[in-house]
Amino acid sequence: GQNIDQPTEMTATEGAIVQINCTYQTSGFNGLFWYQQHAGEAPTFLSYNVLDGLEEKGRFSSFLSRSKGYSYLLLKELQMKDSASYLCAVMDSNYQLIWGAGTKLIIKP
Amino acid sequence: ETGVTQTPRHLVMGMTNKKSLKCEQHLGHNAMYWYKQSAKKPLELMFVYNFKEQTENNSVPSRFSPECPNSSHLFLHLHTLQPEDSALYLCASSQTGNSGANVLTFGAGSRLTVL
Numbered sequence: 001g002q003n004i005d006q007p008t009e010m011t012a013t014e015g016a017i018v019q020i021n022c023t024y025q026t027s028g029f030n031g032l033f034w035y036q037q038h039a040g041e042a043p044t045f046l047s048y049n050v051l052d053g054l055e056e057k058g059r060f061s062s063f064l065s066r067s068k069g070y071s072y073l074l075l076k077e078l079q080m081k082d083s084a085s086y087l088c089a090v091m092d093s094n095y096q097l098i099w100g101a102g103t104k105l106i107i108k109p
Numbered sequence: 110e111t112g113v114t115q116t117p118r119h120l121v122m123g124m125t126n127k128k129s130l131k132c133e134q135h136l137g138h139n140a141m142y143w144y145k146q147s148a149k150k151p152l153e154l155m156f157v158y159n160f161k162e163q164t165e166n167n168s169v170p171s172r173f174s175p176e177c178p179n180s181s182h183l184f185l186h187l188h189t190l191q192p193e194d195s196a197l198y199l200c201a202s203s204q205t206g207n208s209g210a211n212v213l214t215f216g217a218g219s220r221l222t223v224l
Contacts, residue, residue: 004151008149031210033210033212035213035215040217041217042112042113042199042214042215042216042217042218043199043213043215044215045212045213045214048210048212050210087152089152091211095211096154097152097154097213098151099151099152100151101149101150101151102149102151
């Protein structure tokens with residue numbers, strides 16, 4: 001079966017750096033997405049990786065290793081507003097999105 | 110209004126009621142989706158419409174009935190639901206057919222409680 005694994009919950013300190021990991025086993029691969037979802041709000045698109053390597057967007061970066069079935073989302077200079085759930089999703093060979101259960105990130109002052 | 114708008118934001122209904130969820134997108138996208146989001150579970154794709162035609166129905170019980178009258182509007186009609194159907198129902202839209210990422214734009218969801 002197809003599976004996406006990510007930690008259920010993580011805690012980090014304001015101003016610090018946190019890395020949220022995502023591992024996947026899917027039937028084929030056509031890209032990996034990260035979405036951010038604040039409580040009670042819509043998930044919003046953060047990043048898309050289809051080739052190996054690191055993509056940087058301001059304080060957020062996303063890394064992909066297709067050979068290892070692994071990605072991470074790196075958040076730098078954490079702010080209280082970064083407290084949210086982070087959803088990892090992989091597009092398989094049929095262009096279907098396979099979702100992880102999300103990682104709830106708690107930022108403490 | 111911009112983006113994807115869902116109404117109502119909260120809905121409480123009995124198992125014998127009939128209600129509908131509404132979704133509207135103002136992005137000019139050609140595809141619309143219904144997802145179910147339950148606590149600590151992955152998003153579950155329910156239905157997909159592409160150019161108003163249903164292209165996915167992921168074994169969803171018949172007590173959920175989608176309707177897509179045009180490419181901007183999507184409904185989810187609910188009847189004789191079960192308590193386990195209580196969840197957040199998310200609508201999303203995207204522009205398919207382009208090369209590159211098929212990025213979904215989500216609405217804020219309709220929180221459904223079935224008593």
